Amino acid sequence: MEEILPEEHEVDPTSADYYFDSYAHFGIHEEMLKDTVRTKTYQNVIYENGFLFKDKVVLDVGAGTGILSLFCAKGGAKHVYAVECSLMANTAKEIIQKNGYSDVITVLKGKVEEIELPVQQVDVIISEWMGYFLLFENMLDTVLYARDKWLVPGGVVLPDRTSLHLTAIEDADYKHEKINFWSSVYGFDMSCIKKQAMLEPLVDTVEPNQIVTQTQLIKTMDISNMTPGDVSFSAPFKLVATRNDFIHALVAYFDVSFTKCHKVVGFSTGPRSRPTHWKQTVLYLEDVITICEGEALTGKMSVAPNARNPRDVDIVVEYTFNGKRSQASRRQHFRMR
Amino acid sequence: MEEILPEEHEVDPTSADYYFDSYAHFGIHEEMLKDTVRTKTYQNVIYENGFLFKDKVVLDVGAGTGILSLFCAKGGAKHVYAVECSLMANTAKEIIQKNGYSDVITVLKGKVEEIELPVQQVDVIISEWMGYFLLFENMLDTVLYARDKWLVPGGVVLPDRTSLHLTAIEDADYKHEKINFWSSVYGFDMSCIKKQAMLEPLVDTVEPNQIVTQTQLIKTMDISNMTPGDVSFSAPFKLVATRNDFIHALVAYFDVSFTKCHKVVGFSTGPRSRPTHWKQTVLYLEDVITICEGEALTGKMSVAPNARNPRDVDIVVEYTFNGKRSQASRRQHFRMR
Numbered sequence: 001m002e003e004i005l006p007e008e009h010e011v012d013p014t015s016a017d018y019y020f021d022s023y024a025h026f027g028i029h030e031e032m033l034k035d036t037v038r039t040k041t042y043q044n045v046i047y048e049n050g051f052l053f054k055d056k057v058v059l060d061v062g063a064g065t066g067i068l069s070l071f072c073a074k075g076g077a078k079h080v081y082a083v084e085c086s087l088m089a090n091t092a093k094e095i096i097q098k099n100g101y102s103d104v105i106t107v108l109k110g111k112v113e114e115i116e117l118p119v120q121q122v123d124v125i126i127s128e129w130m131g132y133f134l135l136f137e138n139m140l141d142t143v144l145y146a147r148d149k150w151l152v153p154g155g156v157v158l159p160d161r162t163s164l165h166l167t168a169i170e171d172a173d174y175k176h177e178k179i180n181f182w183s184s185v186y187g188f189d190m191s192c193i194k195k196q197a198m199l200e201p202l203v204d205t206v207e208p209n210q211i212v213t214q215t216q217l218i219k220t221m222d223i224s225n226m227t228p229g230d231v232s233f234s235a236p237f238k239l240v241a242t243r244n245d246f247i248h249a250l251v252a253y254f255d256v257s258f259t260k261c262h263k264v265v266g267f268s269t270g271p272r273s274r275p276t277h278w279k280q281t282v283l284y285l286e287d288v289i290t291i292c293e294g295e296a297l298t299g300k301m302s303v304a305p306n307a308r309n310p311r312d313v314d315i316v317v318e319y320t321f322n323g324k325r326s327q328a329s330r331r332q333h334f335r336m337r
Numbered sequence: 338m339e340e341i342l343p344e345e346h347e348v349d350p351t352s353a354d355y356y357f358d359s360y361a362h363f364g365i366h367e368e369m370l371k372d373t374v375r376t377k378t379y380q381n382v383i384y385e386n387g388f389l390f391k392d393k394v395v396l397d398v399g400a401g402t403g404i405l406s407l408f409c410a411k412g413g414a415k416h417v418y419a420v421e422c423s424l425m426a427n428t429a430k431e432i433i434q435k436n437g438y439s440d441v442i443t444v445l446k447g448k449v450e451e452i453e454l455p456v457q458q459v460d461v462i463i464s465e466w467m468g469y470f471l472l473f474e475n476m477l478d479t480v481l482y483a484r485d486k487w488l489v490p491g492g493v494v495l496p497d498r499t500s501l502h503l504t505a506i507e508d509a510d511y512k513h514e515k516i517n518f519w520s521s522v523y524g525f526d527m528s529c530i531k532k533q534a535m536l537e538p539l540v541d542t543v544e545p546n547q548i549v550t551q552t553q554l555i556k557t558m559d560i561s562n563m564t565p566g567d568v569s570f571s572a573p574f575k576l577v578a579t580r581n582d583f584i585h586a587l588v589a590y591f592d593v594s595f596t597k598c599h600k601v602v603g604f605s606t607g608p609r610s611r612p613t614h615w616k617q618t619v620l621y622l623e624d625v626i627t628i629c630e631g632e633a634l635t636g637k638m639s640v641a642p643n644a645r646n647p648r649d650v651d652i653v654v655e656y657t658f659n660g661k662r663s664q665a666s667r668r669q670h671f672r673m674r
Contacts, residue, residue, distance in 0.1 A: 026530045026533050026534060029530075030515075030518070030534075033522055033523075034518075039523065043523060065522070065527060065530070067522065067523065067525070070523075070525050071523075091529055091530060091533075094529045095525065095526070095527050095529060095530075098526050098527075098528070098529065099525050099526055178367075181367070181371075185370055185402070185404065186370075186376065186380060186404065186407075186408075188404070188407050188432065188436050189432070189435050189436055190402060190432050191435070192428055192431045192432060192435065193363045193366075193402070193428060193432075196363050196428075197363060197367075
């Protein structure tokens, strides 16, 4: 048969590149761009707060398609340095040129930790670094590195505030479908996979009516002042039931805010807010907790980047419950990967 | 904070392993196992055709969790060799042991092309090798390699027959959402990504009422007799409209069958059949074809593994349309990756 050749203009990395470099594919950027809670918040922050950007030098950490850099350029920035380590950097360059911003935005392809910036200092660092469970992929470390290396004293980091929250849900049906499924697969016992499934937090959307308890603030991060070590932490929780129900899982989610805006702006990825591509993070408990209104599930959550794979996140939940109708005490490991 | 250690029993590959080895994660196997059209067909083939398996030596190519090997063992096979190259092989071994089949099923971790089989010949080769668009990931080559190396003369390959079909659909809204989206992203022109999106077939479910034309058989493969070279082919098509409508895309799908069963069994992944995890493969055309009932879109489809990345598939569609209300003639490249 005839030879099939790729188009001349096509960037043609190998499949191996794609495994290393999932952000090279447009699909992941499509999902993020179409998350309007995410993208419109950044757009509003930039367009409605000209005083933060006008004639300022901006660094965009993890620029992707270049959308935030384009917002900043259109919003009056003097210059924007858009750093992107995936192959999407080439596409961003093409987009920026096509839209006539090549003299305002400079795309730098490479890792923030390795590139050289043509300037000594920047006035603003903007980044959409948040991963699932806030910390998955650990890009916050890269933002803090950039802050310490280039941000002018008194400069602005956007967003500058984030918090992680924990609540508890009833989830009998879905836990059965995702976890107990492995107990009998077409009649065979695959419970060793059940262990793997329990270990891995599930990124999925939770219905507000599944929530059984109040919400506990686990951690607040001040991106302007925190140290890289602050991404590892341990915090107690006390989840008080708002009704009689069963608890099958804990649910974690985060909020971000831009407190340097004229008026504080932000969004929540919680189950009571408009859904985002981050959804929520569900941690199934080994026990089913039979909880009565007013009783509390107490414990401690510990979070740290995995030692061998810092993009992964280790989570340990220790919990104790001493209720009228059930009791439990356990330490459970989870790993986001 | 305290150190967070993984559980003792946990297999703990690095993240890099996962990029190389997407089949190591249980999630992909969960999706395939829960595809009951797929898994129950294999189960029925094995349980209802004892004469094919009883006291036979079986080779399972790409065993995954080991489900097909377990079916074969339960179905009376003398011995099953389950070859799996991902880390899932370790899990399969554990599952097989747990279910008491360790003396009937031998798991061999490695590539079919590299492992040594403890026997000279096998009576049956079973495999669920089909990828998106039938040929994505090119695992059929591995089945043919195993057939030529180990299958006893007169032995059985399951499945042994597959065919690829093509039809055409109306898809204005979704084409707009997936393709034209890039023309203006929050006001910016990202049409260079539109080119990437057009190049990549979309794996998605098509509604039967979107189908505008008859269906064309593109290729039939006889797995027992074909040569590896037969996975590259070129075939003409003629798609006759069954109503006045617009054509936005071609849609490809495949059928498989097990003709060596007592009664032929199989399934289709077409838009009029029960949905499977393979969905359908949508190839958006550059032109919108305004077609009248009885008119035909004609052309040629060429398919071949990509030269540099044989797991990827190159597809070229040449089409001509000369209708009362529109005309078009074009050659379009696609790449599954």
